Amino acid sequence: MHSSWNLLSWLIFTPLIGAVLLYLIPLFHPSVDRHGSKARWFSLAVAVLTFAISVCALASFEVNGSMQLVERAAWIPSFGISYAVGVDGISLALILLTTVLMPVVLLASYSVHSKVRAYLFHMLLLETAMLGTLAALDVFLFYVFWELMLAPMYFIIGIWGGTRRIYATLKFVLYTVFGSVLMLAAILYVVWAYAQQTGEMSFLLSDLLARTELSFKEEVWLFAAFALAFGIKVPIFPFHTWLPDAHVEAPTGGSVILAGVLLKMGIYGFIRFGFPLFPRGAELFIPVLCGLAVIGIVYGALVAWVQTDIKKLVAYSSVSHLGYCVLGLVALNTVATTGSVYQLLNHGISTGALFLLVGVLYDRRHTRDVAEYGGLAAKVPVFAFLFLVFTLSSIALPLTNGFIGEFLILTGSYVTFPFYTTVALLGVILGAVYMLTLYMKTMFGQLDQAKNGSLTDVSAREVATFLPLLILVFWMGLYPQPILRRLEPAVDTFLSDVKARSQMLEEREMGFMAQMRPQLIRAQEGAVPGHGIVQRTSLKESNL
Amino acid sequence: MMILFALLGALVIASAIGVVALRHPIHSALCLVLNLVGVAALYAMLDAHFLSAVQIIVYAGAIMVLVLFVIMLLNIKVEQPHRRGIILTLLATLAGVCFLGILAPLFYRGLRGFTDHSSKIEGTVEAFGELLFTRYLFPFEAASVLIMVAIVGAVMIGKRHQQGGSK
Amino acid sequence: MERTNAALALIPLFPLVGSVAAFLVGRVHKRAAGIIASLASILAFVWTAKLFAAMSAETVLEDVVFSWFGVASLQVDFTLRMDALGAVMCLVVTGIGSLIHIYSTAYMAEDDSVHRFFSYLNLFMFSMLLLVLGGNLLVLFVGWEGVGLCSYLLIGFWFRTIDYAAAGRKAFVVNRIGDAGFLLGIFLLWMNFGTVDFLELEAAIAGNMTLVGLCTVVALCLFIGATGKSAQIPLFVWLPDAMAGPTPVSALIHAATMVTAGIYMMARMDFVFALAPFTLAIVTIVALLTAFVAATTALLQNDIKKVLAYSTVSQLGFMFLAASAGAYWVAIFHVVTHAFFKACLFLGAGSVIHGCHHEQDMRHMGGLSRYMPITFATYLVATLAIAGIFPFAGYQSKHAILGALEHNVNPYIAPYNSWIVALVTFTAFLTAFYMTRSLAMTFFGKYRGHAHPHESPAAMSGVLVALAVLSLFGGWFLETRLPNFLEHVLAVAPGHASETIVESLLHSWVGIAGVVLGLLFYTSLAGVPGLVFSLFKPIGVLFQRKWFVDELYQAILVRPLEGVSRGLWKAVDQGFIDGAVNGSGAVIDTSGQVLRLTQSGQVRHYALWMFVATIAIVVFFLVRS
């Protein structure tokens, strides 16, 4: 397929067009479409269409590490801002995850009863924002989409959420905005530096990567700003407290999207922007990120264990799982980083499915308290089976998707961080503890709550929502090669880009200093002992 | 000339103070009419004949009638003095004095350099009209649109309220 | 070594298909589930036997099913491989598995969710076969975790009782601890050798004395994995609880097959352990302790299945002892004979439980030999076998273990060989004693229960007879054939001289002594056990309460960890982090509240402020100029 088809633009904006049409076509007006069922079918069709387009993108994608399906057009030429989109293996995989999850979420939207049309509108808008974020190759465009993700989520939690939704949604938005404002400042600084050095303005990532020269100190600060924005989104350990609240209060669909896609954006941001732009700054922060990731793994697992709210438990398990992704990312070798991206997909599927399952229970019983359940396996066997499968996927049992990701991450990161990885293995154990405890308390035992006696098993529609995820769990566990094959070259490109830029910056800075003030070099080396050594060793290992 | 100016100035200031100081709105309004007439006379002294006429007709005539009409329509009582109002009065007066104090040196320093071209211009209807329909045609038309919008707005405000009131 | 391609994938495939079919068909036709599952299992056995018949001791059958996953230098194929060791294990798994399937069709006939049972059971067969056929560490690990899952599901099969479900969870979690160690071993091996394939690893490691340090660590990690799966100290606590599952499950998973996976893995990785004498010394000590502690615990249990469970733990200790002495074939030999007689014992216990209407407490049994003669006879044979009395199967394997321990050349252990042999002999004596106790309490004396015991149906008793026959002749049959068959895969010590029957009988004095003493204590001298118990009360209580290991773990591990978790959640998450977050929010809110006082909402105030601000701005510019 030719890139002049504008495949990516169609992909990104199809949901938006659908969202606008929801309001333009009088057929979907609440007075005509009383229960919103027409609007639901329509938006489902839009999401499926988007999925079809993403499959086309996959079909025209060649297996190599380059950016493909690139489209570029000037947007605000006076500031060098352009509309530039493109995908490599990593973003394509995440885009497919998004387009797969979206129909599932829309199918699950039957639990939303009020303002259906607005809900669907926000969901579709959110999809556009997510796809745009994943495809953007212009920093400004990325930022716009990044912030655009926030608005629909704000309304989804704030309007259709639970009892403490206002608190949760404010916390979510303020946390995220706090980070992303710093990121904006950093972006502007980088572009300013670029303009200073080249005499022209450009927000295009490839320009910034190729030609912006930053000093080590600048890099550290800029990476810190990016890391805060992305770290909050991931979320990395001390910035995670918005997540349980947001998850608990969000409606089912919101939780699924939040866990399934939004959390991935942090890691994606690190891969696409944070690490390549500021390789030496990142280098300095790797031990910190790694430590926080491991803390997050163990901490999330421990805290998840003592939760009594099912959604909160799953939310904390997300903190633990995303810790693995961060660990794999900062290990910076092909195995671990590929595993990290793969684990992003897994987490989207298994945790998304777990939230859907909780949603199924919540629709029937309107409580998320573990103590309110128990012995359900006898009453709702199909549900129990689904719950079991996704639980196992979540605790990374071999032949489910989770195992591949976790194994790749741990194997790869063991090479770089033997100690941290050994500690992270605690998470493997604790993961089984909290998930199986949850499963035992809800599914096993006597059916002692009278209200559970009238529970009905999953309906055909609900089965339809789980079916794609179920297939993916086993497919990705049994035969991950089609995905890994596309991820690996992209990850290799990422790693070599980081390495190359790091060397380039190092040489330029040294060269500049040698020209200007030779005596400074010695002072510089004295001031940051070890820095050069750390870099050289870890980059050598990243050849793996 | 100077005597006339002094008289007019005294009238303008006195009536302005009257607007602010008198309790009854009707009295304030009447003072304002006096003030406007005084200003109109000052315009005339500055050779702005057309403006002087318009000031009398539009301001003193039309707008003030409207204000008086509203005051009578609403049958407004005398304003009761307020405890915090005294502090506010003092504060406002103080601020005003400060303001004047700051302006005074400005006038003194800044305006000495001005040369006076007083004899060269005539604010006649003819001169005025020529400018309005050539250089200022667009603002003029825009102003007419503004007035139309204002009329529509005024009607809408009145009308909507009638509906609300009837409920 | 000749590597030949063969359709190995069919072996695990039969039970996998059977699992799905049994579940789907079984939902409609209860009886069909058992038949389908049994058929699948038998087919797997037949196919294994067919392949086995065609292979020689040196053959390695190989089947690369598909390339599983691969990133950079980490390329993993889904390889199945069957060499002599794999073939032996495969035959045991499918053979014993088929028998237990058949037994289960009768045992579980009255259960409501029999389709679920057989589905899980076949799934277990699938995983176990992957475990023994896996050609690399990861396929083995798939089976390793898979059997753990099935064990979890089957222990908690009667999930309506929350304790059973909790036992399943305990099994899974404890196994996971071992698995973490196992994973660590895999990481180390991959990191250093860039492969996880057994043959490639063997080629890289075997006999390379420079790798001793690495191998010590790797072997330790792998052994941690083995302690989890094969219930050794410190991770043995799950196995007694696992008796919550249906009895055929206990027989298949928790006696005959799954728990021996650790031994199998050790034998499979013998080239690593061979370079790690220090680790082997640790294995010896752990296994010795496990064998002894479990045997003492078994002495005073009243639940018939608990006795067998602790006996299994103890026997697994024996196997590890053999393996740690480098006599892997002996360990595998004991795995096989143990599978025969322990399956027989468990199924016999199941038959008793079935006959006594789900009574498991031996104090409410007794005199059952009259009601269920076949069960009694087979139980007797198996008891004599486990006691290690000639010519029953246990004799040959136990004798070989003691022989191996006597000639242990491990530099860390060799000086204490005689002590170890003495303790093992004593443990063997205890084994004979407590097994005789359970035999006597169950089948001798007067019936003390209230039910109406009856013999089990033919499907059950037939299987019992088959296993009893194996327990009777299995050891004798395999004694020379097994080492010959395994010698190309495992190090086999030069065979000991054959002995006469009299010598053999003399060598079984330990077992005979145990059996005789047990018979005396629990039939004619019925008052003696109580007397002995009251004499050594503290020790007795210690044994009876299982050395307080569960309580200990609960107190030093589980509770503190839960407390810490709760503390982290309340103090760090909600207190500290959210405190900081909400605190900064509150600061902004408060300052807003203060500033709000300036906002009176009255236009004239705002006007005044505007005026003041204008003055301020003008002043600012005046001062600047």
Add this chain to the structure above:
Amino acid sequence: MIPVSFYLTLAALMFTIGVCGVAIRRNVIVVFMCIELMLNAVNLSMVAFSRTVGNLDGQIGVFFVMVVAAAEAAIGLGIIIALFRSTRSLESSEASELRR
């Protein structure tokens, strides 16, 4: 001839009185009239400047201010009537909905 700064001083005084009136008075109509005072003060200064500079532009400005003032009167008085109907008072302190 009267110096232009006399006019300006006069205008400044008027303007200040207007501002004080806006701040002091609570009656909305009086506030409205004070605003007219301020407008007039500005107009006066503009006419004076117009003479100083020597062209009619300042006067044109005044003309437009008057137009706007007329429009403002129409709308402003409409709002005052609306306000009175809803609060039965012309106290500006009564109309403090913004604060809540």
